[in-house]
Amino acid sequence: MSHSQHFESLKKQLQIEVDTAFLYESIAHIQTDENLKKVLEALAKIEWGHAKRVLKNIHEIKPEYSMASPSLRAKIQFKLGKVFGYESIINSLAGIEAQVGKSAIKSKLQKGEGLTGFEHNHLKIIEAVRDNEKVNVSGTILSQFEGRHKSVGGNALRAAVMGANDGLVSNMSLVMGVVGAAVSNTTVILTGTAGLLAGAISMALGEWLSVKSSRELYEYQIAIEEEELDASPEEEKKELVLIYRAKGMDEDAAQKLADKQFENKETALEALITEELGIDKEELGGSPWEAAFVSFFLFAFGAIIPLLPYFFTSGRNALYLSIISSFFGLFTIGAAITLFTGKNVFYSGFRQVLFGLSAGAITYIIGSWLGAAIV
Structure with missing residues (x-):
């Protein structure tokens, strides 16, 4: 790679880090859940740290180069999120983190370094944020558009x-x-x-x-699950325990969580709908x-x-x-x-x-x- 190509590559990397930090910060500001807000702010802080390291590398080539500002694309993306919903931004950030993780693994393998297993940690965090039902990703106009x-x-x-x-x-x-x-x-x-x-x-x-057929299919599956819960609650609980264990929980933790969910029929059905059927109840609302x-x-x-x-x-x-x-x-x-x-x-x-x-x-x-x- 030539000197100029390396500089352009660093500039592009710096802009990605700055845009990512900006989007993390912006989404954090609209969260009502304090825990999610702190997670997103922490991710933004890490990305700003990455940006500073990239800028330090750029200074070795051009000492006068200053920190980049969030791009127009990132600003427009966030503005449009207010109308269309922020899910596209969350997905975009997950894609960036996935690519960064792959690049880190590739770089370590090329250098003969061992993998730590933490290369995809940011991806796992942002995916957990995306899947958290408390996260605010709704827009004002087209958030109900489905199909x-x-x-x-x-x-x-x-x-x-x-x-x-x-x-x-x-x-x-x-x-x-x-x-x-x-x-x-x-x-x-x-x-x-x-x-x-x-x-x-x-x-x-x-x-x-x-939309109509999807809703009718979900409602049909939920009705069947409710019938099975009424007919054999212990069997359904056992299935839920197995699902939790398949996700990585130990047997005791899985059993305790399943017992907690089965304290009443409503929470038990909710858990089965989410974990066994994989249905997001919000999808029924469109x-x-x-x-x-x-x-x-x-x-x-x-x-x-x-x-x-x-x-x-x-x-x-x-x-x-x-x-x-x-x-x-x-x-x-x-x-x-x-x-x-x-x-x-x-x-x-x-x-x-x-x-x-x-x-x-x-x-x-x-x-x-x-x-x-x-x-």
């Missing part, structure tokens, strides 16, 4: 981006196809509007069915209608972008404006994706533009060919 897209990324922000992207790319391709066929402006508007409504309704229906409405809105928001110019102008002017507006829409979506991928904003943005406009160009060519063939 097909949410399962892809595990959070509402990703669902929002993907929903808007689906609408934009699919309707842009449809609009470009009919424009290529040289139809009238009115036909473009009618076709684009039909595509917007058809796609948005389809997405909303799919989201409603997804409204199918709310999920359907949000899905409809997100798809429609993306789908209107390439269609909007045709309401105000026509012909080539409308086509060029549609392409320009789609360009900016696609770039914005690509840039938004970097909030949870960590990729370069311009790389991700222009990649999204390339794929999206390529789809539009293909349908435009097919539409031109079909239009000429039919005429």
Whole structure:
């Protein structure tokens, strides 16, 4: 590695440490549980320590280099967390800690050093924080959004981006196809509007069915578990003890915890639902209608972008404006994706533009060919 490459690598590492510390601190400030708050603040303090060590290494190359500030990406990520929920940030931090742990192990193996077993400690801590039911990760608007897209990324922000992207790319391709066929402006508007409504309704229906069917499945499993608890409570307790032991508890501790949970039926059922079925009861709280409405809105928001110019102008002017507006829409979506991928904003943005406009160009060519063939 050259001198300049080493410097750039250290700069990137410093920014990651600073951003990680900033996000730990920011999430700590919104916690109501004092213990979780102290854990997150301690992690932030450790990350600031890492940042100082990296800065010390940088000073060996450039003594005048100063400590980095939290990046715009990290600040936007936290701001969006207020709306979409902080789960994406927690998952992002877990990903960073996993990568750091792997790098530490790889480095030690290359140097011939022995592993301590503590390389993934930070990952274990942040995963424990994420899984703690007391942790506050909720947003204000889309925290109840569930279903097909949410399962892809595990959070509402990703669902929002993907929903808007689906609408934009699919309707842009449809609009470009009919424009290529040289139809009238009115036909473009009618076709684009039909595509917007058809796609948005389809997405909303799919989201409603997804949330509704998931809830019905969970409720069915819980009902069966409740019947089993009524029929054979001792057998269910034994199963719970085995689950706790499988998680690493010794026999006495597992038995005591199971006895505590089985002091009354409500806590026993709660424990069995969580430990045996692996169901988070909060997943039952999402409204199918709310999920359907949000899905409809997100798809429609993306789908209107390439269609909007045709309401105000026509012909080539409308086509060029549609392409320009789609360009900016696609770039914005690509840039938004970097909030949870960590990729370069311009790389991700222009990649999204390339794929999206390529789809539009293909349908435009097919539409031109079909239009000429039919005429």
